[in-house]
Amino acid sequence: MDYHALVANIKSWAYELGFAKVGICDVDLSAHEEALQQWLDAGYHGDMDWMERHGMMRARPAELLPGTVRVISARMNYLPQDAHFATNLSDTTQAYVSRYALGRDYHKLVRNQLKKLGEKIKEEVGALGYRPFVDSAPVLERPLAQKAGLGWTGKHSLILDENDGSWFFLGELLIDLPLPIDEPSENQCGKCRACVTSCPTNAIVADGVVDARRCISYLTIEYAGVIPEEFRKPMGNRIYGCDDCQLVCPFNRFADLTTQADFQRREMFQDPDLLRLFSWDEKTFLQKMEGSAIRRIGHQQWRRNLIIAMGNAPYSQRIIDTLSDTIGQSELLDIHIEWALQQQEAQLPFSDRKKERLIRIVQKGLQRDA
Template identity: 45%
Template sequence: MPDASNTANTLNINPFQNISDVTAWIHEQALELGFGDCGFISVHNPIFAKQMQGLKAWLEKGYHGQMQFLENNHDKRANPALLVEGARSIISVRMDYLQVPPKPRSITDNDRPNHAIIARYARGRDYHKVMRTRLKQLAKRIEAMLPQWQHLQINADKPFVFRPFSDSAPIFERPLADSAGLGWTGKHTLLINRKAGSFFVLGELFLSLELPEGTPTTAHCGSCQACINICPTQAIVEPYRLNATACISYLTIELDGSIPEQYRRPIGNRIFGCDDCQLICPWNRYAKTATISDFEPRHGLDTATLIELWQWDEAQFLHATEGSPLRRTGYINFMRNIAIALGNAPAQTQYIEALKQKIGIHNDMLDEHIIWAINEQKAKLAP
């Protein structure tokens, strides 16, 4: 029997007969480049303007804290066509980052109170550059196919425009992915995929092709409240609404300065981000592991003890966090986070001695947290 593809080539038959052939091909290329999935949405989708209403109400409550960038560029958030001149569609992609599948509905991080817990996405290389690089590769593959798509009236006969993004522009990233069909928004405000859980990061490729939009996924959280109930700081104030100023990820990464005392004990030993609301989610029994090496832990950040990281000086911090998301905190805030974790750790006199060694070396803010941690340790050691 003759090979069908060879026959098509011999007869000069274009294999792209309709737009669905194009989107299927793009999806195949995305998977080949290491993405877990992709979906499509128009830059003119009404979801963006609708999201602005919710964002403004959220900002009015002050839930964004020091993240003042959320107050800016509302015109571009409401109309993403303003971000890239000539863009007509957005390809939304996800990239899985887990190294080890989580135990179902179990906060295993609590079993290691003397270790430094870093959010799983941040233990390897900074994903933003990886995401943008691979999105650019996807765009180049698409560009090479344009001659075969010119008969489909998807704007393939016009000059090709594209631009990749990854948490690097005023974009409603999660609602965009939701509407493109990559999952639904969970009660913890993260995207959940029925076949892949939520341990993934998102990226976008704006391009000038006119591609058909995906179909939004129906929500499947039901009556489950696990993420709301497990949150150590009760940052999920109601289903689908997060008070970021109480979220451990905000407190340990975005907040610059003193962490309010009311949150210090609940932070536990989480020194950069928090995975609790994802670990407890029943849908993460389907979570996928990473297919690229960039998310593999570096410098032992998945097994490091609190005392090990507390001994770092700034030069060690800068060396170990080169190309890492951990750079975002800066050295002083990183030490602040570890000081709190040492205060929350099981009572040990060595922790008190180690904490004392850094008093008076950096600034008053760090000293405040060190003294708090020493007092916490002393209280636990008191007869």
């Protein structure tokens, strides 16, 4: 079999399926095992217990699919046409949602396209062992992407490409064919530290190393508990994820916009007013978030994140009234509501703050009596 010709066909098929770039690498990630163990030992994975549970399997793709000798690493652009980064972040009456989550959930789309690629290869070669992955298995996708020539690991730990920046999803197709491999990408960050210095919570603790416990993306998406107070102000109006480290990256000036209709901004995020989003009951939230990656965090966590954003918003009597009316529905929410009301009241003259606090004390007493 002419494997070089097959690789050319594989890349051509991948582009037809909507992937922006494809590369091939072997399965040896042993050079990354020590760093992975150090990251886990430091507790940087936070409450993401599955990362520790799977341990070194993440660095051993062949354990996921016995017989695997190559990984086809693919990336798909997701930056929507109307990203509106600056205007959204500067208007703190509106919720900021990480740009990858403005459209439909990417997992199913990217995985389906990888599966189609596997089927196309199988039609060409006959017997083939393959399996697609998109955040669905314990595999170090970024080191694989770098080995496959898709980009290098930036200081923010994301994969960067000199022409396309970092606004893309990654997916992997594990196969048992000994295909020729691509040259790995070389790091081109140089002395630039824009992502490190711009992180609102100082979560980038070393080059390429992120302490998830400090990361706004982790706090708003993966973490279901009480947000530590030191991170609430820096969160601003970011209610789902954070893009700051990508926004300041010089290489993202050249990033292409996505042509995928599923990744464009959904109608419900055309006007992401904090109070409007907070008004959704659980049924409405689940209905609105059908097909969205946001749905998995659940209604309570969604409201928790919005409460923090409302605390960071400009003074609003509507916000104060809404938060006051929500007290008593959940112990988790009450902790954040109390903080948010304090932030709102801090914007008032001293005499008005005392008045607001007295009104809330009376309201709490009436609720208890009821």
